[in-house]
Amino acid sequence: MEELDAEPPLMVVPGADPTARQLCFAWGPAEVLVCETLFGRRGAGEGGPSSSRVFVVRKDQDIYIQTLRKLFNESHGIFIGLQRSEEELAGKSRRAQLVQVSKNYRSVIRACMEDMHQAAVSTRDPALHSQYSTQVSILSAMELIWNLCEILFVEAAAAGPLLLRLLDWVRLHVCDVDNMVREVLSSENPSKHELFWNAVDVFVLQGRMDEARHLLAKEASANPTSVNMYKILDDLMKKMPVPSLGNTQTLTEMELKWQHWHEECQRYLQDGTFASNSHMESICKILLGDEDAILEKKELMTTWYQFLVTRLLYSHPTVKPMELRFYAQSSMDLFLGGESSPEPLDTILMAAFEFEMHQVIKECSIALSNWWFVAHLTDLLDHCKLLQSHNLYFGSNMREFLLLEYASGLFSHHSLWQLGVDYFDHCPEYGRVYLELHIERIPLNTEQKALKVLRICEQRQMHEQVRSICKIMAMKALRNNRLGSALSWSIRAKDAAFATLISDRFLKDYCERGCFSDLDLIDNLGPSMLLSDRLTFLGKYREFHRLYGEKRFSEAAKLLLMLMTAHIAPCSFWMTLLTDALPLLEQKEVIFSAEQTYELMRCLEDLTAGKSDKQKFQDDDVETMKVEMLRLALARNLARVIVKEGTLEGS
Amino acid sequence: MCVLLSPPPPQVSVINTVDTSHEDMIHDAQMDYYGTRLATCSSDRSVKIFDVRNGGQILIADLRGHEGPVWQVAWAHPMYGNILASCSYDRKVIIWKEENGTWEKTYEYTGHDSSVNSVCWAPHDYGLILACGSSDGAISLLSYTGDGQWEVKKISNAHTIGCNAVSWAPAVVPGSLIEQPSGQKPNYIKRFASGGCDNLVKIWKEEDGQWKEEQKLEAHSDWVRDVAWAPSIGLPTSTIASCSQDGRVFIWTCDDASGNSWSPKLLHKFNDVVWHVSWSITANILAVSGGDNKVTLWKESVDGLWACISDVNKGQGGVSALPEGQQNEQ
Secondary structure (H helix, E strand, O other): OOOOOOOOOEEEEEOOOOOOOEEEEEEOOOOEEEEEEOOOOOOOOOOOOOOOEEEEEEOOOHHHOHHHHHHHHHHHHHHHHHHHOOOOOOHHHHHHHHHHHHHHHHHHHHHHHHHHHHHHHHOOOHHHHHHHHHHHHHHHHHHHHHHHHHHHHHOOOOOOHHHHHHHHHHHHOOOOHHHHHHHHHHOOOHHHOOOHHHHHHHHHHOOOHHHHHHHHHHHHHHOHHHHHHHHHHHHHHHHOOOOOOOOOOOHHHHHHHHHHHHHHHHHHHHOOOOOOOHHHHHHHHHHOOOHHHHHHOHHHHOOHHHHHHHHHHHHOOOOOHHHHHHHHHHHHHHHHOOOOOOOHHHHHHHHHHOOOHHHHHHHHHHHOOOOHHHHHHHHHHHHOOOOOOOOOOOHHHHHHHHHHHHHHHHOOOOOOHHHHHHHHHOOOOOHHHHHHHHHOOOOOOOHHHHHHHHHHHHHOOOHHHHHHHHHHHHHHHHHOOOHHHHHHHHHHOOOHHHHHHHHHHHHHHHHHHOOOOOHHHHHOOHHHHHHOHHHHHHHHHHHHHHHHHOOOHHHHHHHHHHHHHOOOOOHHHHHHHHHHHHHHHOOOOOOOOHHHHHHHHHHHHHHHHHOOHHHHHHOOHHHHHHHHHHHHHHHHHHHHHHHHHHOOOOO | OOOOOOOOOOOOEEEEEEEOOOOOOEEEEEEOOOOOEEEEEEOOOEEEEEEOHHHOOEEEEEEEOOOOOEEEEEEOOHHHOOEEEEEEOOOOEEEEEEEOOEEEEEEEEOOOOOOEEEEEEOOHHHOOEEEEEEOOOOEEEEEEEEOOEEEEEEEOOOOOOOEEEEEEOOOOOOOOOOOOOOOOOOOOOOEEEEEEOOOEEEEEEEEOOEEEEEEEEEOOOOOEEEEEEOOOOOOOOEEEEEEEOOOEEEEEEEOOOOOOOEEEEEEEEOOOOEEEEEEOOOOOEEEEEEOOOEEEEEEEOOOOOEEEEEEEEEEOOOOOEOOOOOOOOO
16 A cells, blocks of 8 residues: 655664663654553553653754754745746746746855854864754755756756856866865966866866966976977867857857867877877867766766766767756766765756656655755746646645645744745645644744734634634633733633623622722723623723713713613622612712612612522621612602702792 | 765754653653643653743643543643643543642543543534543543533443544534624534444544434454544545554545545554554644554655655664655655
8 A cells, every 4th residue: 555665764762771662652733752651551550660751852953953044034035026926927038037036045055055154163062063064065965956956947958058057057066176276376386286287187177278278378388398289289278169158159050160179189189299298188088078088087076967067068068958867877877987876966966967857856855854945946846837747746736745844844943933824825725724723833922922923813814713812812811810911812802701701800800909900901992892791891880980980970870770770780790880879879969860760779679689588688787788778878869859850940 | 165965964853851750651641732831641640741841841740639540641722721631540530720820630520430541622612522432431521611510421332342542523614614703603513533442433423412423434353542533624525543453554534524434545554553643733644653662654645645754763872863755756
């Protein structure tokens, strides 16, 4: 049932106990838990040694490397720019645009490489130094691969320019040439320096004719006897036809010229012109594309792909893209010569030369430790409409697959997760649901973070997540006795039950302390007051107090009465409300109308009648006294108001 | 600068080793929702909670209350506060809650006649509901009704001989996805899966407040040790993983929304009992713990085949990891 391309690799978790135990495994949101256990023991109390350790294991450590932060941040910007870029541009301008994007990515990699190199050089910790150096070489490899993919896939350089691009590519990634050259030139007698001819050879191998000729001139001036030889060689090197970038010559023209030139070199060689100087003779052979001569300079080329490009330069400068694979394979074979086997980098580059894009992506996925590289490269290739032309039916899904993996990895980081959001946004099939699953797991340590996460969810109409987050924050606030915060979160969550709970707490607090906390919030509830009956009551009750404070007694009175008659107030609170009515009843001026007074009396009677005999018995003296006072006050008010209402105006 | 792709750095790192100081075998360890806290339980009858932020390990609570080995722990959704459930050989299920900074027992359920093997919290959308599977063959569902009260529903004889595992289906609102007006609960169809000593995986559905057996999934030839219902990624398919004493792991999928036709796919036949299966949070990786001292990770490639992507092994000495094969191509 399973198809495996390779044996699944073994990841070893260090554990001291070698006895045969089983591993218990649990997924965390970002990490994974592993601990030793013995599943078979389902009975009680079997003895035996055991390990009491739990290992927290993380897969992708790269996101935690500070110096790579720039890579993630800046490439994110490039990625977004690419997604939003103009698709209406067609043909050459679109391609130029995509090449530019590719170059941008590469410059980010190089910048990161620089930083990493600085870090490696400046640290005194050998372990860190080693880690940074490793990172530098990995980044360098990534840039190498990306550059090649840019040439072959994104730019899709045609025969002619292809060679020039490959020459640039090789020149950019070869070690130590400049150091060697500088050493030679700065010596007293450059042409006598032991590395002199190495330097010349390297320039020739890389097709850097001008620089080679410049060095050769030194030999000529130091060694008059070889002047004639030098002049001829110099001339040949000067005249070597190279493909041009512009439209100044067609391929056929170039090939013709090249053929003539090649024959000329051949003639000089066969005439024995260079016979007395083995160095110059070998250079001439190289110019003629003599494989053995080139291979002799193996140490100067260091890699098979430089060998490949040199070969192409001197034997097939007008190589077509599709022909590359043959030259690549044979170059690698000749260069490695059966002494060593290809390394991962070699396999990746070979796949690129063979135009096997999927193979490149797959090999890179295996060789690299995180998804950054393959995710961004594949996305770019997808924009070049290259993946769809391949006959694997999940062509464009591969882009999404890799982006999902990459973005998921970002979510375990306390700040990089924000980048992940944008990547999910651009995954049309599963991006949204992945975002939903991941965003819920972000620890909401602070209110700001919660608000940030909330904003992201609200922008995307992720209502479930909004509700969930608000509920979690409300619960947290309640646990920490921050009632105001809890209330506003539960309003935002539209959680009626919770709002009721918190309103009850507010009211309880009021009863105990005689004042409200978080007045601002309650005063400005607005329409959200309607979320729950209890909340409405809380808001209205506070309004009553405000009205009273502003001495708007008749309005306050009306409101108070309404709270009971409209049953907004819970029965348990009626006593408190009636007690609140007392000062209004005792005012010099009559506030409650007759009708209102009758209503109040009825409320009081309802309240006392509602109590069972047992409750009445339990009522202490204070309660009974309160009721008596109320009855008295109500009766007095009634008396006054009847008189007032019965009296005609002005009489 | 010389270019070389040196062997990639280890892709798995142990970022924290929590020394739990349990005096006996650890049976379960679970991270909370955010990965900030770790709960462990052991044969030493205790449940411990650690704060593991930033690679640290601070013991927050050492909870005693069980009288036998504790088999599993489960964190409830954070919107209900900090709540942890544990189940034990002592036939009890205990629900612990953090109140005013301290962890205390908030509820104890003793309705089972033998060891309770598995506990699993329902999706938070349903409220605070815990499913418990026991060796007495019954499954109980504990629902929080408020004010410290829990309501109990019991499915007796869910599995003959015993029930070993329970796992809830993700919450899916049937019908329209229009936002419900506040205060109204959408009509969720609650389902969960269970695995038992009758070699069966069963799916249970709540109808009119009663739990009914909806499906019987037969494929194993020995006790089912664990079931895991995969998180939903928005597809109409449902997926369940089951593992058994017979060494097999099956992936069950149901394509239609009515949940009627489940078809099994054999993931792999191991050489030993398979004890545990679990899904990553986006359901793209399945972890399988077997009788050998390995955990294997499996991924489904786009063509529907399952491939083992790595083995996690306990071993001696330093970390030595090899590159990971990420996907399976045709």
